[in-house]
Structures are given as structure tokens and as C-alpha cells.
Amino acid sequence: MKAQPIQKSAQRDTNFKSTPTTVFSWSGHTLTAAQHLNDIVDADFFRIEPAEPYTTNYNEVVDVAQAEQNANARPALAQTVEDWDSYSTIYLGFPVWWYDAPQIVKTFMDAHECTGKNVAVFSTSGGSSTESCLGSLRAIAPGATFTRSVTIDGDAASSQLTQLDTWQAGLGL
Numbered sequence: 001m002k003a004q005p006i007q008k009s010a011q012r013d014t015n016f017k018s019t020p021t022t023v024f025s026w027s028g029h030t031l032t033a034a035q036h037l038n039d040i041v042d043a044d045f046f047r048i049e050p051a052e053p054y055t056t057n058y059n060e061v062v063d064v065a066q067a068e069q070n071a072n073a074r075p076a077l078a079q080t081v082e083d084w085d086s087y088s089t090i091y092l093g094f095p096v097w098w099y100d101a102p103q104i105v106k107t108f109m110d111a112h113e114c115t116g117k118n119v120a121v122f123s124t125s126g127g128s129s130t131e132s133c134l135g136s137l138r139a140i141a142p143g144a145t146f147t148r149s150v151t152i153d154g155d156a157a158s159s160q161l162t163q164l165d166t167w168q169a170g171l172g173l
């Protein structure tokens with residue numbers, strides 16, 4: 001069965017956008033950031049979601065995330081993005097999990113070829129930098145051009161959204 005997009009802000013047949021905002025968010029901070037970014041860039045919008053939802057219990061998800069990272073696991077995606085090849089620039093957002101991108105984001109990168117595309121990464125965290133995540137993403141997508149990234153304080157995401165405006169404006173995309 002062909003997978004369907006999770007959520008789209010645009011009707012692609014009548015209003016094609018060349019850029020998607022793609023986001024994984026567990027507790028909502030990165031989703032808030034992604035929605036703000038999407039207002040700026042007016043892009044198609046996709047949520048990255050696992051086929052088997054993560055537990056909503058914090059202590060449990062901390063353990064699950066560490067186990068997935070230790071195993072370099074690739075949890076299955078609920079859905080993939082249609083017409084991925086038509087996009088040239090991707091905004092990719094996620095929370096920092098154990099100083100790296102969540103493994104579900106790596107599954108997403110495996111499943112969506114980024115060679116020749118610009119990938120602009122933003123994340124929210126409790127203090128870690130998005131930069132600590134880029135090494136593993138570059139290894140998965142060596143043919144992508146990763147732009148400067150930005151990190152938002154997760155707990156203060158709502159009050160730091162203007163950082164995204166400044167960051168996006170400076171990318172020259």
C-alpha cells in the first residue's frame with residue numbers, strides 16, 4: 001500500500017510548494033517551532049511519526065530513546081512523504097535526544113533521499129546544540145547540503161520563535 005502524507009497545508013495539485021517543513025516532536029515544543037517556521041516560509045507541512053507511537057511517559061521514553069540510539073535502531077515510519085523528489089529544500093525539525101537526532105528522524109532520512117537538496121535543521125532541546133546532531137545526519141545523507149542550524153530552548157520555545165525568523169532570513173534559501 002502506498003503511504004500517504006501525514007498532514008499537508010497545501011493542495012499540491014493547485015498550489016505546489018517547493019519546500020516542506022518536516023518535523024518530529026514528542027512533547028510539542030518542536031511542533032510549536034515548526035508551525036511558526038511554516039508560517040514564515042509557507043511550505044508544505046509534514047509530521048514525522050513512528051508506526052508504533054512512543055510512550056507518553058517521560059521516564060519510559062528516555063529509556064526507549066537511549067535503547068534505540070544504542071542499537072542504532074530504525075523504528076518504522078507511520079507514513080512517508082509523496083513526491084519527495086520534487087522538493088529542493090527541506091526544513092527538518094526535531095528535539096535533541098541524547099545529544100543526537102531521534103532514531104525515527106534517521107529512519108526518515110534513510111527513506112527520503114536528500115542528495116542534491118538543501119537541508120535546514122532546527123531543533124529544540126534542554127540545552128544541547130543542534131550541531132551535535134548533524135554528524136549522524138550528514139553520514140546518512142552525504143550528498144545533501146546542510147545549512148547553518150538553529151537551536152531553540154524547548155521550555156521557552158514559545159518566547160523564542162523570533163530566533164527562527166532571524167535564522168531563516170539568513171539562510172539565503
Ligand SMILES: Cc1cc2nc3c(=O)[nH]c(=O)nc-3n(C[C@H](O)[C@H](O)[C@H](O)COP(=O)(O)O)c2cc1C
Pocket residue numbers: 024025026027028029030031058061062063065066094095096097098099100124125126127128129153154155
Ligand atoms: C528521550 C529524551 C532525550 C533528551 N535528550 C536531551 C539531550 O541530550 N540534550 C538536551 O538538551 N535535551 C534533551 N532532551 C530534552 C528535549 O530535547 C527538549 O525537551 C525538547 O524541547 C523536546 O521537544 P519536543 O517537545 O518537540 O519533543 C531530551 C528529552 C527526551 C524526552
